[in-house]
């Protein structure tokens with residue numbers, strides 16, 4: 272555990288927020304969620320989830336067991352039931368006569384479009400499942416997916432699910448080395464990728480990163496690479512290994528019998544940053560995950576599948592893309608928009624143009640995007656018809672009240688409820704959120720644990736704090752979509768989440784309860800940063816920095832940033848022979864640029880530090896622990912706080928003096 276200084280800054284600001292927005296009676300009258308859900312769920316939590324599982328999921332073999340917590344902290348939900356995730360997401364809707372309903376409105380960055388109905392999706396997924404199976408992938412085999420946001424990306428995930436082959440999606444912005452380590456850890460037998468995707472108006476290649484990754488250590492489990500043609504760029508080709516998607520999939524049969532799996536069969540592994548350098552492969556299984564993603568998608572967004580057009584702007588490379596682009600919405604038979612590109616290409620009104628074009632009624636995005644649009648000005652969304660919107664969602668990081676108010680006023684026309692949804696890769700689905708039509712919403716607060724979820728804020732001794740108090744967010748009862756472990760590392764799973772407060776799940780977030788008992792999230796309390804809603808580990812970036820020959824030591828902090836929430840700031844000590852390079856301001860700038868590029872290459876552009884500062888020393892306690900709190904003061908241009916516990920208290924003066932002279 273490191274210091275919680277950054278969270279206490281947030282606390283003071285939030286203590287002054289008192290606005291509340293009760294639901295409009297017209298909305299409440301038609302809302303999916305009713306207040307009684309809380310009581311029903313509290314009366315018998317497992318029974319409540321069993322009811323949801325029966326109502327929202329179609330089982331091949333009905334389950335008779337609900338929750339088995341005897342092997343805690345590894346839960347088993349609905350364990351004797353069998354089902355298939357892709358069947359639930361696609362086939363059953365076609366069987367119910369909804370084959371003509373649009374599942375996906377795809378919009379490429381350059382404006383090319385594709386409309387996919389549920390019947391189309393059934394054919395595509397079945398074909399892809401046949402093609403992937405012909406490449407030797409079967410039940411239990413892992414498939415790494417490294418793709419941009421395309422129809423094929425959704426199809427690929429569902430095809431794996433159809434085969435009972437756990438997918439592990441790696442965000443397209445990760446580097447070859449990050450991809451390599453994930454392929455190796457998952458021991459994948461197939462990689463699905465594309466030549467590239469369109470980003471900011473230009474083709475951006477992906478295949479070369481796969482080729483490079485597969486030359487690296489630990490990847491010889493990979494037998495084939497299936498390649499989607501998107502940009503038409505030239506690609507390197509390994510005969511016998513590489514296969515074009517259009518050759519293999521288009522030729523495959525459109526019938527495929529789903530592989531019926533046990534409820535606890537692994538559905539996917541998704542790697543996320545932890546407090547150590549090594550990413551954690553978060554493992555999710557089938558029955559409980561599908562139950563909670565569909566339940567939350569239906570109730571938190573008030574989805575009316577016949578009439579709503581839903582759009583979640585997340586990439587499938589993140590958990591939000593898994594739960595709220597692929598599984599939740601498709602299980603509920605939703606019609607949704609998926610968009611390949613960035614919000615400002617070719618112009619800054621691109622998102623709002625899409626809302627107008629498709630009459631999007633539910634929009635789910637991240638605070639960093641909202642703050643960016645806020646910065647661009649009201650005129651831009653003001654130029655489009657956004658009157659179709661009726662529910663707005665936020666996820667990924669705390670949303671500051673100003674951004675929340677702007678979202679409601681400018682995007683929501685002062686009319687739409689906003690749901691600020693707190694959850695994690697580990698929780699699989701939304702855990703804390705207002706329910707539209709039920710909760711009077713407060714700007715900046717995720718507020719209440721959903722029906723069937725037990726969340727609390729506790730102090731250092733695991734005692735719940737009173738209303739008005741602050742502490743650590745915990746989850747005290749198992750929930751259906753909870754992670755079942757870290758791939759291949761049960762001990763790390765127990766240690767990371769269950770050892771801080773024995774028997775209860777430690778989320779790693781600071782939180783406070785207001786006088787009504789509502790929960791306000793205050794950011795991470797561990798060495799995990801949140802940059803634009805993406806989780807990054809300080810340790811991982813530090814290891815990337817010290818892997819460069821110039822660097823002797825590195826310390827990374829997340830400094831507050833108006834737009835991205837936090838920004839990566841690195842402090843480095845250069846090795847003896849290189850120290851002279853940074854003695855002039857120009858030299859220092861050059862070193863900094865080199866190291867920023869190095870991190871981008873090692874981990875990916877998202878991890879690139881905003882600033883790299885060359886320093887003569889790092890502030891350490893007598894036990895050798897780096898005091899990041901003090902570095903954060905420097906990074907945020909604050910007066911440096913109490914440095915009396917430093918082994919050498921003059922270090923901070925040295926650092927500050929050095930930075931002023933540019934050295």
Ligand code: WTA
Nearest residue numbers: 666667668669691692693694695696792806
């Ligand atoms: C943060 C993303 C405040 C939090 C779904 C959590 C939030 C981490 C919120 C998980 C929110 C997510 N308010 N903080 N509404 N939602 N977070 O795994 O620190 O990428 O622990 O999952 O994001 O990030 P992850």
